[in-house]
Amino acid sequence: xxxxxxxxxGHEQVVFCHxxxxxxxxxxxxxxxxxxxxxxxxxMWPYDSEQDALNDVLRLSRGMTYKNAVAGLNLxxxxxxxxGDPASDKSEGLFxxxxxxxxxxxxxxxxxxDVGIDVNDMELVYRETQFVTGVxxxxxxxxxxxxxxxxxxxxxxxxALNRKxxxxxxxxxxxxxxGLGHVGxxxxxxxxxxxxxxxxxxxxxxxxxxxxxxYGAEAVGLDEIYDVNADVYSPCALGGTxxxxxxxxxxxxxxxxxxxxxxxxxxIGDEVEKRGILYAPDYAVxxxxxxxxxxxxxxxxxxxxxxMMRTIYHNLTRIxxxxxxxxxxxxxxxxxxxxxxxxTMGKLKLPLGRAQPRFQGRVxxx
Numbered sequence: 001x002x003x004x005x006x007x008x009x010g011h012e013q014v015v016f017c018h019x020x021x022x023x024x025x026x027x028x029x030x031x032x033x034x035x036x037x038x039x040x041x042x043x044m045w046p047y048d049s050e051q052d053a054l055n056d057v058l059r060l061s062r063g064m065t066y067k068n069a070v071a072g073l074n075l076x077x078x079x080x081x082x083x084g085d086p087a088s089d090k091s092e093g094l095f096x097x098x099x100x101x102x103x104x105x106x107x108x109x110x111x112x113x114d115v116g117i118d119v120n121d122m123e124l125v126y127r128e129t130q131f132v133t134g135v136x137x138x139x140x141x142x143x144x145x146x147x148x149x150x151x152x153x154x155x156x157x158x159x160a161l162n163r164k165x166x167x168x169x170x171x172x173x174x175x176x177x178x179g180l181g182h183v184g185x186x187x188x189x190x191x192x193x194x195x196x197x198x199x200x201x202x203x204x205x206x207x208x209x210x211x212x213x214x215y216g217a218e219a220v221g222l223d224e225i226y227d228v229n230a231d232v233y234s235p236c237a238l239g240g241t242x243x244x245x246x247x248x249x250x251x252x253x254x255x256x257x258x259x260x261x262x263x264x265x266x267x268i269g270d271e272v273e274k275r276g277i278l279y280a281p282d283y284a285v286x287x288x289x290x291x292x293x294x295x296x297x298x299x300x301x302x303x304x305x306x307x308m309m310r311t312i313y314h315n316l317t318r319i320x321x322x323x324x325x326x327x328x329x330x331x332x333x334x335x336x337x338x339x340x341x342x343x344t345m346g347k348l349k350l351p352l353g354r355a356q357p358r359f360q361g362r363v364x365x366x
Contacts (some may be wrong), residue, residue, distance in 0.1 A: 002054075009062050013108070014054075017101040022093035025083040027053055028101065029061035030109050031076065034346040037107050038078025039133065039294060040064035041114030042098070042125075046085040057081045063260055064290070067283035069338035070315055073294050078109045086116035095121050099128030107131050112145065112293050115181070115238070119144050130359055133293035142300050145289035150186035152288020152309045153258045157232070159316035160256045160280040171195030176230040176252065177217075179237025180207035183258045183289075187236055188215050201225040202237070226250055235259040239282075242268055247275070256280035263331060273329040281334035284315050297359055 006014065012033060017026040030038045040061060047053040057079050065077025082098060084090075102111050102125065112134040113122055119136055126132045126139065135141030142148075158168045165173075171194045177184060180202040191198050192215035200217040201224070202208050211217040220228060226249040233252035235241045239261030242250075247268060255262065255277060262282045263269045272279045288309045295305050315337075322333035 005058060009058060011058060011061065014058070015101065015105070017098060019094075019097040022091060022097050023084070023089065024094050024097045025050075026080060026098055026101065027057045027083075028078065028080040028105070028109055029057040030078040030105075031058075031061040032065040032342065033076035033108060034342050035069060035076050036074040037110055037131075038064070038076040039068060039073075039110045039112070039290060040077055040079040041112040041134075042080040042082060042117050043114040044082040044084055044086040044090070044116030044121075046089075047081070047083050050083065053081050053083050059261060063283050065342070066335060066338040067287050067290060068294075069341045070284050070319075070334060071287040071291055072311065072315075072341075073291070075110075075290075075294060079114075080109070080111055082116075090121065092124055095124035096128050099125035099132070102131050103129035105131070110297075112290075133296045135296070140300060141296050142292050142302070142305065144182065145292050146182035147186050148292035148305060148309060149183045149258055149286055149289035150190055151306070152291065152312045153183070153187050153234075153236075153256070153285050154190050155288070155310055155312040156280050156285030156316050157234075157254075157256045159313045159320070160232075160254050160278055163317070163320045164254050164278045173197075173231040174229070175199065175232045175234050176220075176225050176228040177201075177234045177236055177257070178225045178241060179235065179257075179259065180204065180211055181237065183286075184236035185211060187234065187258060188217055192216055197230075199225065199228045199230055232256055235262050240264040242272065244268065247271060250277070252277065254278045254280065256285055257282070258286045260286065266331065269329050269331040278320075279330045280316055281319060281331050284319055284334050285312065287312055287315075 011031050013030040015028040061077055061079035068075045110131045122135055126135050134145050137143050162168050174197040176199045177188055188211050198217040199220050200211045201220050201222050208219045212219050226246045229251050232254045233250055234257035236258045239259055242262050243264035291308045292305045319333045323330045
């Protein structure tokens with residue numbers, strides 16, 4: 001069944017990583033390296049089963065291929081998951097063992113932070129391999145990518161507002177933000193700075209309290225977020241929150257957030273289109289983080305990173321134009337944009353896109 005799944009979705013390589021001495025159980029999935037080495041974060045999560053972990057890493061790695069392609073990067077798509085509770089199962093040995101597995105792939109896969117992982121964890125992985133992005137600034141890295149992901153999400157929101165309402169006046173609209181992790185809280189901050197009315201929810205009450213106290217947000221229950229009378233629904237937690245049960249409850253005219261895999265399936269994407277809701281495809285919107293960390297490969301520059309993230313606005317505009325011109329939902333238009341670039345670059349076989357990562361200006365140790 002695994003090889004059948006790989007045939008269906010086009011994965012090149014799946015690596016199962018195990019070290020019982022440190023409790024490491026991880027999976028690295030490399031989906032596509034046509035555009036270059038596979039870049040994608042590592043997620044740590046207490047999956048209910050190993051099959052759930054495999055399904056997640058396969059789906060996420062494929063999404064990274066499309067994200068990196070639409071973002072215009074010379075990078076392919078990959079992802080890794082570590083099975084474990086990030087609140088209790090982290091250790092130096094676990095992350096260094098994982099780093100050794102990353103190193104064994106010789107640069108085909110470059111890792112970074114994702115859900116359940118922070119800069120300190122990446123420091124430990126970085127001791128074993130250079131193929132890490134999002135490392136601390138003291139090493140010549142860019143640090144936590146969350147603020148950049150949130151800034152990129154704002155660029156996507158501006159494009160969506162302009163498409164739906166003909167203006168970019170963020171403060172004139174209301175937002176239902178689901179999830180207040182590193183990216184979600186940064187996005188709420190950006191919305192509040194622009195005078196927007198923001199409704200928030202999260203399983204962590206302290207995060208909700210921070211959003212209320214610092215940014216003037218209004219707290220609602222975990223399930224109530226779908227019933228809020230907001231103009232924009234912004235999922236910023238785990239995926240699949242736009243589904244058969246929640247979609248009929250949404251009053252939003254736009255879906256635009258930082259979460260991955262927001263639509264539970266393509267059929268829901270079709271229904272979103274039928275209901276006249278503008279969906280800003282997640283992997284095009286939340287590409288700011290990967291854009292930022294990708295610059296570490298050739299020598300990080302913050303000004304260049306901010307300039308690159310502003311292209312997200314134009315990428316979304318292109319997707320909306322393709323959707324209208326070809327009469328397809330926006331999720332499908334985004335896929336077509338990504339696939340066209342992969343096919344074109346694959347025919348050119350550019351040596352630059354396949355070059356060994358250089359990581360200029362980086363410092364190991366210390």
